[in-house]
Amino acid sequence: MHTELENGHPVCIRTIREDDAERMRVGIGRMSPQSRYLRFFSGASAPPSWVIERLTTVDGYDHIAWGAIDSSGDEHAAIGAVHAFREEHDKNSAEFSVGVLDDYHGLGLGKLLTATMLLDAQAEGLKEFSVNILSDNRSARDFTRSLGGNYQGLQDGVMEYDLVITEAIARLRAECDPPGMAKVFRAFDQI
Numbered sequence: 001m002h003t004e005l006e007n008g009h010p011v012c013i014r015t016i017r018e019d020d021a022e023r024m025r026v027g028i029g030r031m032s033p034q035s036r037y038l039r040f041f042s043g044a045s046a047p048p049s050w051v052i053e054r055l056t057t058v059d060g061y062d063h064i065a066w067g068a069i070d071s072s073g074d075e076h077a078a079i080g081a082v083h084a085f086r087e088e089h090d091k092n093s094a095e096f097s098v099g100v101l102d103d104y105h106g107l108g109l110g111k112l113l114t115a116t117m118l119l120d121a122q123a124e125g126l127k128e129f130s131v132n133i134l135s136d137n138r139s140a141r142d143f144t145r146s147l148g149g150n151y152q153g154l155q156d157g158v159m160e161y162d163l164v165i166t167e168a169i170a171r172l173r174a175e176c177d178p179p180g181m182a183k184v185f186r187a188f189d190q191i
Contacts, residue, residue, distance in 0.1 A: 134159070
């Protein structure tokens with residue numbers, strides 16, 4: 001799916017595949033230590049191989065994953081990813097996470113990836129996401145609340161929110177920002 005960020009920068013959003021392992025490793029390595037810490041709860045400069053394997057082993061049901069690629073040049077670098085891991089004890093719920101490279105913060109990429117995931121998850125029968133956020137990650141907390149996230153509690157510095165997928169989709173559809181969001185909704189409306 002080809003769309004653009006708030007500044008008009010072109011991106012391609014597509015499902016993540018096993019052969020994206022090196023692209024994922026390089027992308028995570030390009031994140032600042034602070035961004036890696038907020039996303040992975042660790043500032044390690046290189047993720048262990050098992051993390052990359054987990055992030056790229058996608059079946060479209062128990063693990064749904066989409067990635068964003070910078071389509072402005074020849075490099076086609078990974079610039080963001082979103083994942084949903086279906087809960088074993090509740091097949092209507094999944095753990096949700098999104099990560100965006102620092103150079104693309106504030107341009108709407110997180111919203112585009114989130115909308116893509118919400119729409120795909122709904123098509124796969126999911127009803128709710130659980131979202132775990134470090135308590136000092138104010139932007140993730142604010143974004144989750146803007147989607148209707150309900151605070152469930154705090155444990156060891158990690159805040160947990162529940163997010164109803166239909167409500168979050170409705171809020172993003174009403175906002176329709178960044179401008180490229182309309183292309184995401186059109187792509188799923190055609191399915």
